[in-house]
Amino acid sequence: MLYYICINKGLGILEGQMVKDELRALVIEILESKSHVTINELAQKTYTSESTIRRALKEMESAGDLVRTRGGASLVREDSLEKGMHYRYGSHILEKRRIAIAAEKLIEDGQRIMIDSSSTALIFAEQIRRHKYMDILTNGLRTAVELSEIMDHTTNLYCACGHIHTEASGVYGGSTTAYIEQHQADLAFISGRGLDSRIGISDSRDEEADIKKAMMKASDCVVVLIDSSKFEKTNFFASLGFDQIDVLVTDKKLPQDIAEKLEQFDVHLIVADS
Known part of the structure; x- marks a missing residue:
């Protein structure tokens, strides 16, 4: 599945199609800046729908990247030994x-x-x-x-x-x-x-x-x-x-x-x- 996204990077606008791994990488980048982020906030920052974010968070939780909370998500602890591949792929990409x-x-x-x-x-x-x-x-x-x-x-x-x-x-x-x-x-x-x-x-x-x-x-x-x-x-x-x-x-x-x-x-x- 492909996602469309438009992100203001400060140096210009990046537009086009984003595959799942790239959406995960962006979600991780946002989560690394805050201990907890709401679904609404993630949807706004990634220019995707809340339903798309919910699906992505569900998959990322299954992969061990994050923990879903009521209305949002948090990253797994920094000292966790079992961070999923999706998290590691997106981190410092x-x-x-x-x-x-x-x-x-x-x-x-x-x-x-x-x-x-x-x-x-x-x-x-x-x-x-x-x-x-x-x-x-x-x-x-x-x-x-x-x-x-x-x-x-x-x-x-x-x-x-x-x-x-x-x-x-x-x-x-x-x-x-x-x-x-x-x-x-x-x-x-x-x-x-x-x-x-x-x-x-x-x-x-x-x-x-x-x-x-x-x-x-x-x-x-x-x-x-x-x-x-x-x-x-x-x-x-x-x-x-x-x-x-x-x-x-x-x-x-x-x-x-x-x-x-x-x-x-x-x-x-x-x-x-x-």
């Missing part, structure tokens, strides 16, 4: 797209690549449609579907097997890591929930960390895609140390302590154009 565009330049036709199930990697996957003769392996369900729709017949797509985690829209577990380790890739594109100078990339679930370690072992070059909202954040499970990262792509200048770690371990840094 402009920064993630800049990172994805910069990272796409690292790919050449005919390469073998791995892509994890993160929202940043999903946005990256949307950028690689022009490439051909690829072998692509992912543990992301939405990433696999997206690639199946945009890549041409010369590309072979593989989705890892294992336990499906619906909120994360990914496949995890021992069978998943074993499947990944049976393959060898030129590049692995990986994200994380935190980046700090002490441990590097970290995640909130051990299964996420295990996937990234498996992709690192099965790839010649590890590319980390991480937006600036993750700087100086640490989660319970360490995923990748700086000595296991070859390239880091981000959207802003790094804090000094993290920049020094990248230099110490000879990690190539790419800061996406604004």
Whole structure:
């Protein structure tokens, strides 16, 4: 279903059709500025009907993005480990797209690549449609579907097997890591929930960390895609140390302590154009 929208962005008027993911991203952006927003307020700010907003909120609640309240909605707590893919996809989406565009330049036709199930990697996957003769392996369900729709017949797509985690829209577990380790890739594109100078990339679930370690072992070059909202954040499970990262792509200048770690371990840094 497509939605029509007209938004005053301050720099001009953006008009046209908006798909569901983009409406969700806008709703999340509005909710992030306030602890609670009414249906009427969301309808006015998105130039859609209240019935459209109600349907969107119902779907977003089912996906774990928010909690519906009487007459409105609130975001899930910031410390929740189970934010849905729709929320993560919409959060900091402009920064993630800049990172994805910069990272796409690292790919050449005919390469073998791995892509994890993160929202940043999903946005990256949307950028690689022009490439051909690829072998692509992912543990992301939405990433696999997206690639199946945009890549041409010369590309072979593989989705890892294992336990499906619906909120994360990914496949995890021992069978998943074993499947990944049976393959060898030129590049692995990986994200994380935190980046700090002490441990590097970290995640909130051990299964996420295990996937990234498996992709690192099965790839010649590890590319980390991480937006600036993750700087100086640490989660319970360490995923990748700086000595296991070859390239880091981000959207802003790094804090000094993290920049020094990248230099110490000879990690190539790419800061996406604004």
